[in-house]
Amino acid sequence: MRFLHTADWHIGRKLYGYDLAKEQEHDFAQITKIALEKKVDAIVIAGDLYDRALPNEDSVNRLNKMIVELNLKLKKPILAISGNHDSAARLNTGREWFKATQYFLNTSIEEAMTPVEFSDTQFFLLPYFQIFQARNFFADESLTDLTVAMKKIIKKMKENFAANKKHVLVAHFFAAGSTKTDSETKIEVGGLNAVPLDLLTDFDYVALGHLHDVNALHDERIKYSGSLAKFSVSEAETTKGVWIVDTEPFHSDFVAIKPLNDIVLLQDRYEELISPSVYNEVDNEDFVAITLTDKAVIPNVMNNLREFYPKIISLSRENQIVDLPKNEDIVLELDPMRLLENFFEDMTGEKITEQQKKWASNSLERVIGGEEE
Numbered sequence: 001m002r003f004l005h006t007a008d009w010h011i012g013r014k015l016y017g018y019d020l021a022k023e024q025e026h027d028f029a030q031i032t033k034i035a036l037e038k039k040v041d042a043i044v045i046a047g048d049l050y051d052r053a054l055p056n057e058d059s060v061n062r063l064n065k066m067i068v069e070l071n072l073k074l075k076k077p078i079l080a081i082s083g084n085h086d087s088a089a090r091l092n093t094g095r096e097w098f099k100a101t102q103y104f105l106n107t108s109i110e111e112a113m114t115p116v117e118f119s120d121t122q123f124f125l126l127p128y129f130q131i132f133q134a135r136n137f138f139a140d141e142s143l144t145d146l147t148v149a150m151k152k153i154i155k156k157m158k159e160n161f162a163a164n165k166k167h168v169l170v171a172h173f174f175a176a177g178s179t180k181t182d183s184e185t186k187i188e189v190g191g192l193n194a195v196p197l198d199l200l201t202d203f204d205y206v207a208l209g210h211l212h213d214v215n216a217l218h219d220e221r222i223k224y225s226g227s228l229a230k231f232s233v234s235e236a237e238t239t240k241g242v243w244i245v246d247t248e249p250f251h252s253d254f255v256a257i258k259p260l261n262d263i264v265l266l267q268d269r270y271e272e273l274i275s276p277s278v279y280n281e282v283d284n285e286d287f288v289a290i291t292l293t294d295k296a297v298i299p300n301v302m303n304n305l306r307e308f309y310p311k312i313i314s315l316s317r318e319n320q321i322v323d324l325p326k327n328e329d330i331v332l333e334l335d336p337m338r339l340l341e342n343f344f345e346d347m348t349g350e351k352i353t354e355q356q357k358k359w360a361s362n363s364l365e366r367v368i369g370g371e372e373e
């Protein structure tokens with residue numbers, strides 16, 4: 001069979017305060033086109049459908065429209081899992097009747113043990129999970145290590161392997177040896193560590209979500225599709241797209257999608273940046289990240305540059321940050337425990353104790369499920 005592998009749509013995501021709704025719809029339209037042109041039998045979405053656990057109404061409407069388009073109008077089966085940004089419980093609502101139209105959406109470890117079968121392939125849809133969920137599933141209090149948990153999960157999946165079928169794992173985690181970009185996990189507390197690749201060799205293909213760069217990992221059978229759109233300046237030069245995977249004979253092809261509005265990196269002197277030969281080359285709708293090479297002070301530099309580049313998402317000097325657009329993402333990208341420690345010290349003048357840290361870390365573990373990358 002042939003399927004399309006995508007992930008990390010993050011519907012509702014903002015790029016440094018700019019709404020990405022139009023960009024995401026444009027990218028989705030291309031995915032739809034690729035699915036039709038390549039005549040895929042199914043669409044795999046490897047987690048992080050939404051950007052947050054409580055998406056706003058607009059985001060819910062937009063994702064629903066996309067699923068309706070693929071699943072109801074084009075009649076493409078969908079195989080999906082919840083990622084760490086999604087609320088598993090919320091996505092799970094409707095799971096039973098989604099199945100009626102071949103929209104398979106798993107949000108728990110237990111559901112992942114029963115494969116979804118299509119022609120020659122069994123799909124094991126393993127959502128993002130936290131270690132306490134593995135502890136509960138196996139009723140094993142001693143289970144504190146991700147590698148051990150993954151070993152047990154895969155062992156249990158293999159009990160359901162049909163010998164005459166191909167086996168595809170769909171999952172949302174950080175695979176060992178992968179490289180991260182700035183728009184990914186900054187919150188490690190309570191989250192999962194790296195999964196060793198040698199645990200995954202029993203699968204014919206592993207369709208991963210979580211990391212946003214398709215080049216985060218280079219492995220013939222274990223792949224990240226990367227995110228739907230570019231979500232940080234560090235992804236400016238990456239290519240977005242989807243994998244088209246054939247199970248027999250095995251073959252995979254990356255098909256690129258072209259962004260509606262790209263992230264443009266500019267590094268130059270101020271005088272150059274405000275000359276027509278430079279700014280005329282940049283589309284007004286593109287997001288621009290500027291590095292100034294000047295040493296002198298330039299009064300009102302951000303406002304002046306905005307006349308030529310309306311959508312500046314970052315402005316820095318070669319060696320130091322001068323100014324940044326208002327950006328709620330920046331604080332969120334700091335490690336939350338570090339933020340708390342700093343805050344505690346600022347407020348009380350004392351260092352936080354180990355006991356307090358443990359309490360805070362446990363509380364955080366319970367709430368961050370939907371707030372990481």
Ligand SMILES: [Mn+2]
Nearest residue numbers: 008048210373
């Ligand atoms: Mn993600």
